[in-house]
Amino acid sequence: KNLSIDVSQVAPEVTQDMINKEQDNVLKQLQTLTEKSGKGNDFLGWLDLPDNIDQDHLMSIEKTAARLRGKADYVVVVGIGGSYLGARAVIDALNDSFDHLKGDRKNPAILYAGQNIGEDYTYELLDLLKDKSFGIIVISKSGTTTEPAIAFRVLKELLETKYDKDEVKDRIVAVTDAEKGALRTLADQEGYETYVIPDDVGGRFSVLTPVGLLPIAVSGYSISELVRGAKEMKSLTGTDVPFDKNPATIYAAARNLLYQKGKKIEIMVNYQPKLHYVSEWWKQLYGESEGKENKGIFPAAVDFTTDLHSMGQWIQDGERSIFETVVSVGAARHRVLIPRDEGDLDKLNYIAGKRIDEVNKMAELGTRIAHTDGGVPNIKIEIPELNEFYLGQLLYFFEKACGISGYVLGVNPFDQPGVEAYKKNMFALLGKPGFEEATEEIKKRL
Numbered sequence: 001k002n003l004s005i006d007v008s009q010v011a012p013e014v015t016q017d018m019i020n021k022e023q024d025n026v027l028k029q030l031q032t033l034t035e036k037s038g039k040g041n042d043f044l045g046w047l048d049l050p051d052n053i054d055q056d057h058l059m060s061i062e063k064t065a066a067r068l069r070g071k072a073d074y075v076v077v078v079g080i081g082g083s084y085l086g087a088r089a090v091i092d093a094l095n096d097s098f099d100h101l102k103g104d105r106k107n108p109a110i111l112y113a114g115q116n117i118g119e120d121y122t123y124e125l126l127d128l129l130k131d132k133s134f135g136i137i138v139i140s141k142s143g144t145t146t147e148p149a150i151a152f153r154v155l156k157e158l159l160e161t162k163y164d165k166d167e168v169k170d171r172i173v174a175v176t177d178a179e180k181g182a183l184r185t186l187a188d189q190e191g192y193e194t195y196v197i198p199d200d201v202g203g204r205f206s207v208l209t210p211v212g213l214l215p216i217a218v219s220g221y222s223i224s225e226l227v228r229g230a231k232e233m234k235s236l237t238g239t240d241v242p243f244d245k246n247p248a249t250i251y252a253a254a255r256n257l258l259y260q261k262g263k264k265i266e267i268m269v270n271y272q273p274k275l276h277y278v279s280e281w282w283k284q285l286y287g288e289s290e291g292k293e294n295k296g297i298f299p300a301a302v303d304f305t306t307d308l309h310s311m312g313q314w315i316q317d318g319e320r321s322i323f324e325t326v327v328s329v330g331a332a333r334h335r336v337l338i339p340r341d342e343g344d345l346d347k348l349n350y351i352a353g354k355r356i357d358e359v360n361k362m363a364e365l366g367t368r369i370a371h372t373d374g375g376v377p378n379i380k381i382e383i384p385e386l387n388e389f390y391l392g393q394l395l396y397f398f399e400k401a402c403g404i405s406g407y408v409l410g411v412n413p414f415d416q417p418g419v420e421a422y423k424k425n426m427f428a429l430l431g432k433p434g435f436e437e438a439t440e441e442i443k444k445r446l
């Protein structure tokens with residue numbers, strides 16, 4: 001069994017016939033992507049990662065992970081955007097939901113920092129860690145991003161008050177550029193163990209580099225299974241696969257047609273709260289890749305059934321500018337049956353003896369029918385279960401489809417010029433050396 005896609009419910013806006021007519025164009029874009037002859041082709045290293053990752057590389061990551069696991073009860077992953085979301089997506093999807101509250105944890109609890117500049121968040125993290133055994137994985141491709149740089153500075157200072165120089169060195173691992181950037185310089189100076197983010201892999205496509213693999217390995221999950229899943233998906237989305245059998249070409253075709261029909265917002269839906277950060281990762285992947293040149297679908301996300309009790313009204317009856325992409329998980333990992341109750345005051349005895357997942361699945365099916373009846377086209381992507389292998393398939397599928405989809409839209413899916421604007425203003429407002437002119441300009445506007 002593999003990941004599958006169902007686009008039968010995108011009608012009437014988009015018909016099967018319309019999807020089929022996209023075949024030539026979409027296959028051409030897949031070819032361009034695979035041949036590395038299109039826009040942004042210096043950032044396509046991620047395409048071949050599943051085949052290029054060798055056993056030695058995985059073993060080296062496992063070894064580092066084992067050292068951190070042996071030393072630390074908490075490992076703080078410091079990073080933002082593409083240097084954060086992939087690891088969190090996989091770890092949260094696989095973790096016990098209450099792992100952080102369990103004293104008998106086998107592996108360190110993973111905490112995150114540098115993904116915001118919240119002072120209270122930072123204070124509370126330092127407060128938690130001050131009398132705990134912890135380690136740090138600091139991840140930054142550029143090595144100069146403000147948010148993780150601030151977080152790393154304060155966490156490193158805390159580590160240095162707790163341990164001697166050698167011990168600090170053993171508790172920090174840096175994932176960064178091979179040569180450039182402040183983090184590379186610092187890591188070399190201090191003798192931290194480092195892993196390299198390849199030049200030709202952009203942040204949001206880096207989950208299968210040490211950016212994602214190291215934190216996932218520290219959490220105790222199988223990175224070789226994750227890579228195996230991605231490898232399988234690489235062959236299931238290759239140029240030799242017919243258009244209608246390739247989930248990536250089908251997804252790219254359907255969502256671009258929906259966009260052309262005025263469906264400007266794509267809402268990623270899950271029925272497993274564990275997938276919340278898979279949606280966050282997907283939002284960055286598609287938002288940063290396609291939102292440029294004044295075009296691109298706006299990627300949004302909801303967790304169902306939770307958000308059916310908040311956003312459900314809007315989705316059912318609001319402006320008809322949306323479509324949904326549901327990530328559905330075939331089978332739950334654990335069994336909980338609904339008990340029979342003598343009094344039956346809550347009138348649930350009609351489902352007594354059923355698994356909770358069966359109720360969840362009927363909520364999913366019922367919602368799908370209600371939303372398509374309400375004018376919300378629905379794409380369904382299904383993985384048989386939540387494990388490393390299928391997550392590897394899911395992540396690689398979305399990456400591949402994103403490259404194709406961006407080319408169909410006509411943009412360069414592998415740059416992100418727009419993310420610099422806020423940084424320039426922030427530096428100007430903070431009076432960063434070198435930004436004097438911008439500081440003067442922006443002050444006039446206040």
Ligand code: PA5
Pocket residue numbers: 080081082083139140141142143144145148202203204288416
């Ligand atoms: O996708 C991207 O390029 C961004 O989200 C970056 O990953 C993010 O800004 C972090 O950058 P860096 O790894 O250089 O600190």
